[in-house]
Amino acid sequence: MLSTALSSCGEAKNNTQQSTVSPESVVSSTTDKSTEKQVVRIVRSKQLTALAVLEKQGSLEKRLEPLGFKVQWTEFAAGPQQLEALNANGLDIASTAESPPVFSQAAGVPLVYLATTRPSGKSISLLVPVNSPVKTVRDLKGKKVAFQKASIGHYLLVKALEDAGLKLSDVQSVFLPPADANAAFSQNKVDAWYIWEPFGTRNVQNKIARVLADGGKLRDTGNFYSTSRQFYQAHPDIIKVFLEELEKKEIWTKDHPKEVAQLLAPVTKLDPPTLEKMHDKYDYGLVPITEKTIIKQQEVADKWYSLGLIPKKVNVRDGFLTPEEYAKITPSDVLANK
Numbered sequence: 001m002l003s004t005a006l007s008s009c010g011e012a013k014n015n016t017q018q019s020t021v022s023p024e025s026v027v028s029s030t031t032d033k034s035t036e037k038q039v040v041r042i043v044r045s046k047q048l049t050a051l052a053v054l055e056k057q058g059s060l061e062k063r064l065e066p067l068g069f070k071v072q073w074t075e076f077a078a079g080p081q082q083l084e085a086l087n088a089n090g091l092d093i094a095s096t097a098e099s100p101p102v103f104s105q106a107a108g109v110p111l112v113y114l115a116t117t118r119p120s121g122k123s124i125s126l127l128v129p130v131n132s133p134v135k136t137v138r139d140l141k142g143k144k145v146a147f148q149k150a151s152i153g154h155y156l157l158v159k160a161l162e163d164a165g166l167k168l169s170d171v172q173s174v175f176l177p178p179a180d181a182n183a184a185f186s187q188n189k190v191d192a193w194y195i196w197e198p199f200g201t202r203n204v205q206n207k208i209a210r211v212l213a214d215g216g217k218l219r220d221t222g223n224f225y226s227t228s229r230q231f232y233q234a235h236p237d238i239i240k241v242f243l244e245e246l247e248k249k250e251i252w253t254k255d256h257p258k259e260v261a262q263l264l265a266p267v268t269k270l271d272p273p274t275l276e277k278m279h280d281k282y283d284y285g286l287v288p289i290t291e292k293t294i295i296k297q298q299e300v301a302d303k304w305y306s307l308g309l310i311p312k313k314v315n316v317r318d319g320f321l322t323p324e325e326y327a328k329i330t331p332s333d334v335l336a337n338k
Helices: 023-027 050-057 059-067 079-087 099-106 152-163 178-186 199-205 229-234 236-255 257-268 272-281 291-306 323-329
Strands: 037-043 069-074 094-096 111-117 124-129 144-147 172-175 192-196 209-214 224-228
Touching: 037 050, 037 236, 050 059, 050 236, 050 257, 059 069, 059 236, 079 094, 079 099, 079 111, 079 224, 094 099, 099 111, 099 152, 099 291, 111 229, 111 236, 124 152, 124 199, 144 152, 144 178, 152 192, 152 291, 178 192, 178 199, 192 199, 199 209, 199 272, 224 229, 224 236, 229 236, 236 323, 257 272
Parallel strands: 037 069, 144 172, 144 192
Antiparallel strands: 094 224, 111 224, 124 192, 124 209
């Protein structure tokens, strides 16, 4: 069953088990009959991202209006929930780390990788309680570590443990979606938590946590934007416009940390000065999908299979397009960075 095969990475909200996808939006395709406009449903970002800026500034809506489309921004607990919705026709464009698509492909979902990003590993942190005796990753042996299964936290924990000479089986894995993990961590029910921003900064600011390590040196993958095979085949023009507007916001976000902090303070629930400091944890800009990207993603898939966490070997290439197809939807300035 897909819902049991997938686990999480991406944005989180208070209700971590349910997305805000309505039954009606899942039943219908991308047509809003009340306005006779078609709807492109895009995941809402709650992080310090260009995607969040894109929603707040509204430029995508202006570009799509003449094409007969409107945008519906939809919030999900995390990446795998997005991909479940993608498979159930409840979402058109998802944004996740590297692992959820692999788990999704293992469950037979015909997704398409649209674009990727730079790693931004410093935005993911391994937290321990502020008064914890744990000083190094090796000290986690035998301890309870919370993370979203199949998330970037899960992936980086595997890498961090291997770097310290340990295996995943050397710790007690506690699979919890972000909001539930946040509660467990604050109540000292787990000894550590691998999580993305803004959870890390919030907990450090509140003197609940300290950072044991971040993903800066360990993360070797970026995030992926993905869609369903059906939506890609029906609307490559809409995808092209989305990626063009997103890349514009990537550049703007990189160059305007102060303005971004003001804009996204209500979204992240952090004050603007804190967001300005966090800005340096991110490396903005889309990256063209190349053969190197595919090979690296295959390594990720093979790692999860070797750990026995996906039921079969995955050929990630099934989800990637041809270079010619990418050339038609990828912004020209992004392609120039190959």
